[in-house]
Amino acid sequence: MRADAQRNLARVLAAAEEVLTRDGLTASMRTIAGHAGVGVGTIYRQFPTKEALYQAIVMDRQRRLAEEAQALFTAADPGAALFSFFTRIVEDATVKKVFADALAGTGIDVKAATAGTYDIRGAVETLLTRAQRAGAVREEVGMAELLALLTAACLAAQHQGWDEELRTRTLAVMFHGLRP
Amino acid sequence: MRADAQRNLARVLAAAEEVLTRDGLTASMRTIAGHAGVGVGTIYRQFPTKEALYQAIVMDRQRRLAEEAQALFTAADPGAALFSFFTRIVEDATVKKVFADALAGTGIDVKAATAGTYDIRGAVETLLTRAQRAGAVREEVGMAELLALLTAACLAAQHQGWDEELRTRTLAVMFHGLRP
Amino acid sequence: MRADAQRNLARVLAAAEEVLTRDGLTASMRTIAGHAGVGVGTIYRQFPTKEALYQAIVMDRQRRLAEEAQALFTAADPGAALFSFFTRIVEDATVKKVFADALAGTGIDVKAATAGTYDIRGAVETLLTRAQRAGAVREEVGMAELLALLTAACLAAQHQGWDEELRTRTLAVMFHGLRP
Amino acid sequence: MRADAQRNLARVLAAAEEVLTRDGLTASMRTIAGHAGVGVGTIYRQFPTKEALYQAIVMDRQRRLAEEAQALFTAADPGAALFSFFTRIVEDATVKKVFADALAGTGIDVKAATAGTYDIRGAVETLLTRAQRAGAVREEVGMAELLALLTAACLAAQHQGWDEELRTRTLAVMFHGLRP
DNA sequence: CATGAATGAGGTTTCATTCAT
DNA sequence: TATGAATGAAACCTCATTCAT
Structure with a gap:
């Protein structure tokens, strides 16, 4: 080039x-x-299309998040690792409308392009499994609801403009709900 | 008229x-x-504006929800009352794109017109206080994070099209996080 | 309206x-x-589309031509009637790019919308049959080649800007070719 | 170069x-x-311009046709030679959108560049004169209408996608019109 | 000299809003 | 008062042409 x-x-x-x-x-x-x-x-x-540009932005984001997740796979405290990654994603979404839109699928179907390329979902699953094995998260919590919580937090954080305190307090409730 | x-x-x-x-x-x-x-x-x-019409719809919704809340003020089990109202709102959001949009503020700022007219916030506060007095919700949980959770659940439920099982499981984690 | x-x-x-x-x-x-x-x-x-507007123009034209044709059905000299209608269409096309475009189908398929509404083709067929019965046109001439000649004359007249003399002389050759 | x-x-x-x-x-x-x-x-x-490239293509075509015409100047049957050249050009146009477009002047004026460079017109004139001397074409037919017929046939053949039979039948009428 | 990235005017179409009927 | 026709800005996207590399 x-x-x-x-x-x-x-x-x-x-x-x-x-x-x-x-x-x-x-x-x-x-x-x-x-x-x-x-x-x-x-x-x-x-980018042949507005959608393509948009997807490129979102994919780039996912790539970076996937890398951050990888670094947490070997963390000493698996529970803290999961919660830390979760918090990290929500922090981002707080100021980035694209990602909330992307998670929400507003207007454009971003799944098609991003699926399987950078596997955020897989990363979260790994972190969840490790946290459960370490006894930091209840066994009956499944991936589906964990991702639902994550999406929910991102969307609300973006749109309501959660400040740091509100984010901390709200995630604290969610994390409390995940623990045994 | x-x-x-x-x-x-x-x-x-x-x-x-x-x-x-x-x-x-x-x-x-x-x-x-x-x-x-x-x-x-x-x-x-x-309605002088599309936005005004939109706000009227959302306000109407809020009015009805506020009425439903009122009916729960005297329920026998205050914890169940709070969780039931919470669930009720999320169920609605699952199939009503407007309210999720409104909560998400997509394109139109709905806060200005709806603030203080029908007091959903007050209703939730009453239910929360009663639930805390009854020992069903931890004392340190504040209104801010409760509303944040509610908003988050509504947005995600709509955007992701939560089915009944996912809704139940996700709210279960949230409610678990609220309990002592 | x-x-x-x-x-x-x-x-x-x-x-x-x-x-x-x-x-x-x-x-x-x-x-x-x-x-x-x-x-x-x-x-x-x-007109929901540029194409729709275009078709409306062309259809209107066809309607008027169909009416003119009808008036010639009972003419005393069937041969002159056919040649006169033929000339009339070509005269129009000489200064109207739309109709040449329409006949040519440039870019837009106009047949779909106009087919069967105002039957120019049918009108020409009637005039041809009468002319043949009167012995003014050879029996072996078919509709297909007559329409081909008509289209050809329209396209060329439009694009080359045939003046009256050239039109007369060229059509004279065509008509000579049609006669016994 | x-x-x-x-x-x-x-x-x-x-x-x-x-x-x-x-x-x-x-x-x-x-x-x-x-x-x-x-x-x-x-x-x-x-080619400084799209139009210039386009003109070059058309000129190249004209050059080749002019060469073919030259070969027919000494043919035994001058009438057949003219009709054969005529048919040859129309056959080409049937499948070549450029030449019909060029003849039709769609969007670009091709006359300016091609006039007088390769003398199709002169070639046709020679063939016509020989055919008239041989008594195969009427004396009163002029170059103007012969070229008009040729153009017309090319345009219609391309635009309507004349098949071989229709081409034969339509040209038969034209040729009949040219003969004594 | 060849390349193809950059430009930006211009194309068709939609839609919130106004105002003649 | 109700209607819906009219408006025109603004959206996405294409492509002939220029010019840095």
Whole structure:
């Protein structure tokens, strides 16, 4: 890839993350292009569709989160590891409208593109299993409800603008509910 | 207000609830007017803005929920009363896109108009206080996190289409987290 | 239909005929709307699609031609009647790009909408049959080649801008070819 | 001209003929460049404009046809020679969208560039004169109407997708019209 | 000299809102 | 008063053309 193309791709991704993060899916392509300092055509060269750009942003996010999860697989305290990852995701969602939108599936089906690429779900499952083996989480808690809780927290955090204290207190209740 | 105007107001509200509930904020004014069997101008006579109509629907919902809450104030088991009301709200949200949208603030800020009119917050507070007095909920749980949990559950239930089992299991974890 | 709507519909059709007639399918909706003195939305109210507007223009044309044909069914000289109708259509096409486009099917399939509504084909067939019975046209000439000749003349007349003399001379050769 | 430049010119022309022939003027420069295996810039080095490329294709076609005509100048049967050349051109047009488009002037005015370069007109004139001298074509038929007939047949053949039978029958009528 | 990334005007279409009827 | 036709800004996307690499 040419040097200028690479530079522009980076600028587009940065602008898209910033704008989509702030405004969600309502952000127009022109706004994103404006923030990146490029023409709309430049975005369309890399991403054939608004949806494709959006998915790229979300996938990038998932990749980074999946890496963070991996680092926690070998943590000394499995319970703390799960709760820490959970908190980490919610912290992100608090200020990033895209991810909440993505989790919510508002308008665009993001599952298709992200499925199986970076496996957040698998990462959470590993962390859950380890936490249960360590006795930090009740045996009867399943993946389905854990993910439901996670999604719920992300959506609400984004939209209501949870501050740090509220996030801490609300997650504390959820974590209390997960423990034996 | 003339009789026909009153009838039209009712029809508009009913149609708006049905259509917004099904399609969320993407529903167009023409679609709503069509379902109500009136012209768009008739809607604009009552509601100066799409946002205003939308707020009216949400307020109406809140009014009804507040009434249901009131009926639970004197229930024999205060813990069950709180959990039952909580479940009731989430059940609704599962199939009503508007309320989740409203809670999520997608596109329209609904807080301004609804704040303080019908006091869902007050109702929940009463139920919480009674449940805590009865020892069914931990003392240190505050209103802020209780409402945050409620919002979170509503948003996720709608967006992910929680079925009955998932709803039961997820709320079970939340309720477990609220109990001593 | 309301009076203003009817007036605007007429203006839109007139403008569309003028502009599409001159520029063919490349004419933009904004240009047409500008000529009509209305907003683009006004056109889209009546015609859900650019194609639909285009078809309306073409159908209107076909209707008028079908009427002219009908008047010739009882003409004293069946041979002259056929040739006269043939000439009439080509004259039109000489200055109307739409009809040449329509016959050519450039970009838009107009057959679907116009088929069977106003039966130009049927009219020509009637005129041909009468001319053949009167001995003015050879028996072995079929509808297929007659329509092919007609289409060919229209397309070429439009695009090359046949003047009256060229039209007369060229059609003279065609008519000579049809006669015994 | 450097060897590689010459090779590229040939590839561009071949690709352009193939693609324009198939898709007509709607074909994009990128599609043509892709088929040629070069970048769009390479095309623009040789042809300042899409129109220029297009004209080059059409001119090339005309050159080849002019050569074929030349070969017929000394044919034994001058009438058959004219009709054969006529048929030959129409056959081509039946499957080549460019030439019909070119003749039809869809979007681009091709006359300017092609006029007088390769003298199709002169070739036809020679064939016509010989045919008239041999008594195979009426004396009063002029070049103007002969070319008009030719154009007309090409346009209609392409646009309507004349099959072999229809082409034969329609040209038969035209030829009958030309004969004494 | 070849490449193809970048540009941005322009295309069609939708829809909240206004206002003549 | 109710209607729905009219408005026109704004959305997404394409593509001929230019120019940095």
